[in-house]
Amino acid sequence: MPDYADLGLQLAWPLAIALSWMAGELIFRWTALPRIAVYGLAGFVFGNLAAGYLPPSESKNFMLLANLGFGLILFELGYRINLRWLRHNPWIVATSLLEAVLTFAAVYLVAGACGMDMLPAALTASLAMSSSPAGLLRVLNEQGAAGQVTERAMHLTALNCVMAVFTFNVVVGIGVFQTSGDLAHAAGSSLLVLGASSVLGALFGALVPLWLRMINAARDATLAFALAVVLLVAVTYVLQFSPVLAALTFGLVARHRRIALSPAQRNFGVLGDLLAVLMFFFVATRVEVEHLGGGIALGLLLVLVRGLVKVGVCTAFARVSGISAKKGALSGLALTPMAVFAILLMEQTRWIGVDLFDSLAPLAAVMLLLDVLGPVLTQRAVVWANETRHIKEA
Template structure:
């Protein structure tokens, strides 16, 4: 990586001029370049399919209705095959090694994505982005619904621990990115905003997969939800800071954060209101209520995409609003169907394929590991020192359990990098590679925490199938 052009303090990059009206909306996914990996694999694929092409062309001479032999496999077919591979790898790791399934999904996406084998192209990933948004949105909705603000207000020790963890994590990461790595203040703040929070989707799925119940598990989910909320606020502020650093028009620095926050709140409030009004007409805990909850969430995803508002923030706020405003308990006992695991496969396969491994260097790898160490120490120390009715050992387990860093970090990084692509891509490589490492280590750490706390149901993996 050339840090001279990456937004470091040591060399101020050339002035980046960015046309606001030309900025890509959130309906497009700014993925890393494929580093010609797809081009390298095309000759290999053509060689494998050459005999089939010859036979097909021979048949065409007699069967005139046959279509021309495809020059390349259909992107949807390839992606479907990737999902099957991701499912099998995740189930195998779970059954044989006891690893969280999420790791298998990410590994499959990384292996077959643009950065490595290139079997799934950037264009195919862009086409599948709406499904990934829907998957992340539904998981963020569920995290938001589990955020009990009343319980937090009544538990001062828990509130102190939360504020300490959020503040110390952001400060430590910012100082590391700015003072050690040498990023400019704006991009160091962006790196801290992206990596300060835990990964809500990973934490939720890992806790559910482990059948974990208890104080440690509940606090892991609560701290994850709160740190995600804090990171979203910081994210909006950082968007303005980046604009102030590089845009000639100060209006961008003010209007864009307001657009992000106000737009997300308005969409979330309207969709939550619609969900409650319609669900009130239906039997509680019925399949119809589940359908309404999912349908309004997908409507929120589509509306957020149209208005270039972050999907993860909108759906999280929708969940919080539903949890806080549903006084009649209309949807309180309506849960997402088990099918959200299928969406999780899509989400983490896409995230794994989106990681820019072709830009990896040993320097950025060591810097990413350093950031993760600083982040881990900050989180564990903040919770260990917070005090409260939970023992120190169990508070440390909570700190370990909130280490995952995944989909939201990747999506936030690309969202910010898309503002000024000439500078943002290289400047945000640090948090992206930190997320890439924690894609694999994070679920294992979360599972270790809930297992060590003794809050998981015993399972016999030897009796489970591969799929």
């Protein structure tokens, strides 16, 4: 006779993910709200109602799948970055640098003034520098967005990711050193890991296009790139490198090796869509209600400070970088998502024995809010910039 309690445990997650996808499709059709916002909200609710339904061993498998989905998105973002444009318009790089530095400083000062310790405040500030490629790119592709705001948001997000990963790992390295006094361990958890990850991604970016040319398959490169991203993320996962920098560098180098992906291959088709549902759902389950206690007011304040800095700097640098002040402000607004990027980065620190969730309650509140609100604001930014096209749903 079947054990119905055990069957419930085994079926809870697949059923919840399927229902999350169905809810996302229905709400998108009824309200045009981004699907990923629904996936995130469903994941948070399920994760707190059924926290015991996922054993630790299965949690690691889900985290690997989430990183695979994130890796595909990071590869696509890196692939869509045009280095020549950045060289011809250095004001975009200047905008990103100033916006990231001021975001770090503002969030750090506000968090410190509200009573956070120095290390958690610095970690919160470093994550606040970032914008989530997952939230941004999925919304842009869902809306069929193209134009100045779209391109600028993608380039700023890529630059923000690199600076945020660098700063976050430096801060974590300092924390590890303060705790253990082991300088080698601290260095190994920060700068050396970033360098090795970038080199590994660049190596894939050079070798995969070379392989495609050898077999004359450059016109149908989607499967090859998808398999390469899966392998790259798995390698970085096992070696405890940074999948973020590795996948981003892979896409960047592959683009400049003259291998073209057609628009139909955005999101990597069904594979990318499936992993995206799982990723946004699973990542949201990592934010527990207990993490929110006492941190909601500060979290809301940090969201406001972060948003004002990003919109303000992008607006201030808009005209010198070649766009109107309105489009500059909308570019800053499009950078709102950060939840998936922040949570996956925090999860990676558990590989080196550093658990940050309990010490960053205000950031948990920020991530919960931006998991839902962030994609909506990105969608509104490209809609208000008139850079979307109507996509007829099947």
